[in-house]
Amino acid sequence: MALGISQVTIYVEDQQRAVDFWTGKMGFKLTRDMPYGEDRWIEVEPPSGGSRLVVHKADPSWPALGKELPNYVMFQADDIVETHKELVARGVEFAQEPVRQPWGWSAVFRDDDGHLFHLGQR
Incomplete structure (x- = not known):
């Protein structure tokens, strides 16, 4: 049996701000943006392909989004030092x-x- 991860959901306060971050600053490709109830269903994919991030609007009634510890989502780069310089x-x-x-x-x-998210090196 071959299993993989197709997508990971990130809950955000402002979907457009998140899309701007992931596509503009991180260089991800917008792969899906469509109406989803009162909000949007948005998926972005890393430049190298693979698993997609779903940028989902957080419900205001939910507890505050956790921002103190990194999410256990680790992105990988071939050269972390060069990638860090480019992202900065x-x-x-x-x-x-x-x-x-x-x-x-x-x-x-x-x-x-x-x-917060981790960045590792392959």
Whole structure:
């Protein structure tokens, strides 16, 4: 049996701001943007393809979006130092610069909603 991950959902306060971040700053491709109830169903895909992110509007009645700890979504780059430089030049904020850990390279970046994500190196 071959299983994979097709998509991961990220809950955001402002869908358009999130689309602007993922497509403009991170270089992802918008693969789907369609009406979904009162909001939109939005999917973005990394430049290298693979699993998509669903940018979903958070319900205001839900608890506050967690912004203190990184999400356990790790993006990978072939060269984390060069990728970090490119993303910083595009306006991506890093909470942790690339650092070599015993298990490999790691960095943490913040999206425009304040969510934290890991960036690793292949």
